[in-house]
Amino acid sequence: MKRPTIADVARRAGVSKGAVSYALNGQPGVSAATRQRILAIAAEIGFNPSSAARALSGSTADAVGLALCRPARTLGIEPFFMELISGVEAELSARSYALTLQVVADQDAEIAVYRRWWGERRVDGVLVCDLRASDRRVPALEELGLPAVVIGGPGGTGQLASVWSDDAAALVETVEYLTALGHRRIARVGGLPDLLHTEIRTEAFARVCRRLDLPDAVTVPSDYTGEEGARATRRLLSTPDRPTAVIYDNDVMAIAGLSVAQEMGLGVPADLSIVAWDDSPLCQLVHPSLTALGRDIPAYGANAARQLLAVIGGTSVGALQDETAHLTPRGSTAPPRVR
Helix, strand or coil: CCCCCCHHHHHCCCCHHHHHHHHHHCCCCCCCHHHHHHHHHHHHCCCCCHHHHHHHHHCCEEEEEECCCCHHHHHHHHHHHHHHHHHHHHHHHCCCCCEEEEECHHHHHHHHHHHHHHHHHHHHEECCCCCCCCCCCHHHHHHCCCEEEECCCCCCCCCCEEEEEEEHHHHHHHHHHHHHHHCCEEEEECCCCHHHHHHHHHHHHHHHHHHCCCCCCECCCCCCCCHHHHHHHHHHCCCCCCCCCEEEEEHHHHHHHHHHHCCCCCCCCCCEEEEEECCCHHHHHHCCCCCEECCCCHHHHHHHHHHHHHHHCCCCCCCEECCCCECCCCCCCCCCCCC
């Protein structure tokens, strides 16, 4: 958990700590070339002279960071993140901690943010979302020694602590439910395909459909937005052997799919059954109300924050399995119409 110091800059630059101090503070005593080299090294390892006083005092930031690599417009309409953050905030505020939130463009930018936050002592730890297979953020955080908890898994988290939910089991339950209703042509509109939890859901969907002998089952990738959810639904419902049931990886896409089905003259649930993931209040504000997979997302966020505070406090923390999403049947699912 060692943060970069003026000594680290001096060692990498091959100069004295005094020379580093001169360069960082714009004082004479070093050449222009040496000054530029020192400034570049300081930026690379995330050392900022404005943090020096706090570094000497050994004070903490009393804040944790959350960098999200998602389009800002997606965050504004997707209830999952708002509920997750509300749970994180509730736990942090009770411990007089603040949450620092930043939207980033890609993983390189996210790793750079971690280096800057840690070097400048902006945060005492971070929460990591949207885990990917062979995620480069995991070894980067391990190398930094920055306390971190990954919201996701299982697996792929290295030595970092994590909080995860069994998405595979939830998806199997959903497909078995639809099959029990009599559905044989089931499709899924998935989320971003490079996310680990999307991959886990896709593999689980394929396995259970093979086991139940559903050869026409298909997953269409999407990006969680209503626009892409509608586009995927339109393609699925325009095929000769259209599905009689569709599972969506979030509620925004499910609501968009409901709208498309109604525009195409299909009755829900008579002609098409719909299941949404993340049972936000939106699922009960449409007609018919949506059958949904849901769990206590604020509690999920609170558990992640609690784990992170334990790591910051020096406690050894591993992987915590949170509750599995459970299926709540509502008006959007029924036996398929006989054709």
